[in-house]
Amino acid sequence: MLDFTKVMSAAVLAATTAGAAMAQESRTFEVSLPLGPESHQAVGVHKFGEELERLSEGRLTIRPQYDNALGAEREVVEGMGFGLIDMGITSTGPMGGFVNDFLLFDLPYIFTTPEAAYGFLDGEHGDALAAKLESEAGVKILGWMENGFRHNTNNVRPLNGPEDLAGIRHRTQESRVQVDTWTALGANASPMAWTEVFTALQQGVMDSQENPVPTIYDVKFYDVQRYLNLTKHVYSPAPLMMGAQLFNSLSPEDQALVMEAAAIAVPVQREASQRMEQELIDELERLGMTVTRPDLEPFRERVQPVIEQWKDTVGAELVEAAQASGS
Ligand code: MLT
Numbered sequence: 338m339l340d341f342t343k344v345m346s347a348a349v350l351a352a353t354t355a356g357a358a359m360a361q362e363s364r365t366f367e368v369s370l371p372l373g374p375e376s377h378q379a380v381g382v383h384k385f386g387e388e389l390e391r392l393s394e395g396r397l398t399i400r401p402q403y404d405n406a407l408g409a410e411r412e413v414v415e416g417m418g419f420g421l422i423d424m425g426i427t428s429t430g431p432m433g434g435f436v437n438d439f440l441l442f443d444l445p446y447i448f449t450t451p452e453a454a455y456g457f458l459d460g461e462h463g464d465a466l467a468a469k470l471e472s473e474a475g476v477k478i479l480g481w482m483e484n485g486f487r488h489n490t491n492n493v494r495p496l497n498g499p500e501d502l503a504g505i506r507h508r509t510q511e512s513r514v515q516v517d518t519w520t521a522l523g524a525n526a527s528p529m530a531w532t533e534v535f536t537a538l539q540q541g542v543m544d545s546q547e548n549p550v551p552t553i554y555d556v557k558f559y560d561v562q563r564y565l566n567l568t569k570h571v572y573s574p575a576p577l578m579m580g581a582q583l584f585n586s587l588s589p590e591d592q593a594l595v596m597e598a599a600a601i602a603v604p605v606q607r608e609a610s611q612r613m614e615q616e617l618i619d620e621l622e623r624l625g626m627t628v629t630r631p632d633l634e635p636f637r638e639r640v641q642p643v644i645e646q647w648k649d650t651v652g653a654e655l656v657e658a659a660q661a662s663g664s
Pocket residue numbers: 371372410427428430484510530531547548552
């Protein structure tokens with residue numbers, strides 16, 4: 338006759354052993370970055386990798402894939418959702434195509450300081466946005482790293498006001514809100530994937546683009562753009578992400594290590610990003626760019642109708658909470 342107690346103990350032992358083996362699994366995650374190994378994005382990804390390796394005693398490591406080697410940003414987000422790409426850091430530009438709430442980060446002049454954005458992202462609103470991306474796109478946000486405040490560059494003229502954008506062919510990210518914003522400002526705006534921007538500027542297909550200072554430096558836009566205009570029109574997060582299926586397949590212990598490594602890396606990345614923003618403006622000037630600091634009020638005024646037009650789609654409460662985050 339079967340000894341029920343013995344069978345149960347064997348089953349518990351087998352499950353425990355399997356669980357322990359799972360917790361001990363070794364794994365290398367491929368991480369996609371739109372920028373290079375010296376970029377502000379890379380500072381965060383490297384710190385995450387270093388901490389993950391330390392916390393897991395060498396079992397969990399990362400392999401960064403720089404400069405869109407795994408695909409353009411939208412493809413990378415889709416790839417993580419489908420379980421084809423392990424991890425990535427990207428701007429939020431393409432995410433409004435997955436979840437309307439993410440269009441918030443395309444609305445101009447909503448966040449006024451990095452601290453306001455951090456307070457918003459590190460609290461209930463950031464958590465709610467992350468939960469929506471996970472349920473609607475199958476992608477888990479591990480931490481809100483950043484690209485930083487975005488500024489215009491162009492090859493035509495300095496921008497002292499929005500009227501100086503007249504006739505300029507301006508590249509936006511793949512976001513309807515961004516196209517509307519730059520159209521309202523007076524440019525001829527069209528969307529284009531990040532992977533094509535440098536060549537488009539080099540060949541004169543586009544005159545203008547916008548990105549944070551560390552990005553402008555990392556991809557050497559100073560070789561193909563003459564004017565840097567500090568328009569500071571949006572704060573651009575760069576969440577560090579993992580495919581939700583992959584995350585959920587990890588043991589609870591390893592999930593906790595991944596989250597802990599990300600929590601340590603986020604402030605390190607933000608600090609590097611802010612420092613690089615300060616230091617690299619002078620460097621870009623030294624490399625030949627003409628830096629202009631326009632009065633931002635006329636830019637703000639021109640884009641108010643865009644905020645009104647998109648507010649309900651994004652979620653009026655979310656927009657108002659973000660606007661209030663600096664006060
Ligand atoms: C873009 O302009 O498409 C992005 O800001 C690129 C990036 O994430 O670095």
